[in-house]
Amino acid sequence: MSESNKMAKGLTGTNRAILIAAFVLLAAAIGYAIWRDSTPAAPDPIAAAGAAPSDQLAALEARTRREPGSAEAWTALGAARFDLGDFAGAGAAYEKAVAIAPDSAGLWSALGEARVMASERDPMPPQALAAFEKAIALDTKDPRARYFMAVKKDIGGDHKGAIEDWFALLADTPRGAPWEADLRRTIEQVGAIHKIDVAARLGSTQARPLRPEEMPVAARAIPGPSRSDMEAASQLPKGQQDAMIQGMVDGLETKLKANPADVDRWIMLMRSRMTLGESAKAAQALKDGIAANPAAAGRLKAQAQMLSVPGA
Structure with a gap:
């Protein structure tokens, strides 16, 4: 036939x-651009390729040597190192990426997150804050930067302000986003610690439906x-x-x-x-x-x- x-x-x-x-x-x-693909840590290159972490990491490092001017290559390496808990290494890779693609809000917020995770004492080191501020300047809707800027408010004692910002982020969050559950948990926990009643509002605030262009x-x-x-x-x-x-x-x-x-x-x-x-x-x-x-x-x-x- x-x-x-x-x-x-x-x-x-x-x-x-x-x-x-x-x-x-x-x-x-x-x-x-589905929401998860808009951030550099979206794919898990280690799990996705099915190879041993050390082998896959070596392959990603080799790619950056072959393509030193590729922001995508450095981003993939940063995501892999982050997933393996090498936050300083992830930060170093993201620094290379933002130097090549300085207009990417997602890269700047990924760099900020890596710097936060790599910090052993300061919960919001100045270098991380600078990266988040750069991300927000490029895209006021960047979810990761918005989350951590609210964290800064909470650390500074403005717990109600932080919760308000997190609620605003929750309302802007696409339904099914991987950070939705953690965001709700953060609001609940910070509210409980500081005796701020969030239960009713948390129950009534829903993540928004996906827009057509965000669908897989x-x-x-x-x-x-x-x-x-x-x-x-x-x-x-x-x-x-x-x-x-x-x-x-x-x-x-x-x-x-x-x-x-x-x-x-x-x-x-x-x-x-x-x-x-x-x-x-x-x-x-x-x-x-x-x-x-x-x-x-x-x-x-x-x-x-x-x-x-x-x-x-």
């Missing part, structure tokens, strides 16, 4: 419309194509629509061969294959995506699980 016949067999009218819409808007979809690629609803796009597609016979989609999928694979580091496109390819009923090809896309991006293995597997890719 030819590839076009296989595709036609498993492709419903609804799936065909979804895929056409997806590819029409692929350029907009690529470059999305695999789960996010695809915006509909424009009226002209739909009219153009609807004028094509079914066979030509299927050929169009096959060409789009082939084009996506071609782009991945040219740039295999584009994780979003691997996720899009898995989604397309599953929508076409080509689960074996989706599984192969997962394997190929991980092989090309071992540090993103955790994210790729998580997205593949949401898509029900075999072996994810």
Whole structure:
């Protein structure tokens, strides 16, 4: 059976419309920023690659030697060192990263956090505070910097002010963010220590729903194509629509061969294959995506699980 016949067999009218819409808007979809990917410590490169920590750390250090001008390489190394409890080492790596990418609020707040964790005596060393202030100056919504600036208030005796800031952060927190539970616990504990009643307010303050652009690629609803796009597609016979989609999928694979580091496109390819009923090809896309991006293995597997890719 030819590839076009296989595709036609498993492709419903609804799936065909979804895929056409997806590819029409692929350029907009690529470059999305889910909340966790907006901070440098998001991926766990040690766990994601499945290698021994020492081996993976050595690989990340080797990458910084090969790519000393890459903020991404230094960020990955900083995240790995942080996860291993080497906070001073993480700070040193993040310092390299911010020197290369000084306009990244997430990098500055990661540096501040590493400096806080590396400090044995001062709970808010001046160098850490300077990093958080830089992050806030770049992005007033940076969650990590906001959290630690409230910590500074608490340390300085302004416990109510700190709690107010944490509540404001909680209200701005995307639902399911990894810091939500810790943030609630902090508010509860500081309130208990200083006899500030937070129970009722804590119960009524909920993290906000995810915005469409914050949804994971695999789960996010695809915006509909424009009226002209739909009219153009609807004028094509079914066979030509299927050929169009096959060409789009082939084009996506071609782009991945040219740039295999584009994780979003691997996720899009898995989604397309599953929508076409080509689960074996989706599984192969997962394997190929991980092989090309071992540090993103955790994210790729998580997205593949949401898509029900075999072996994810």
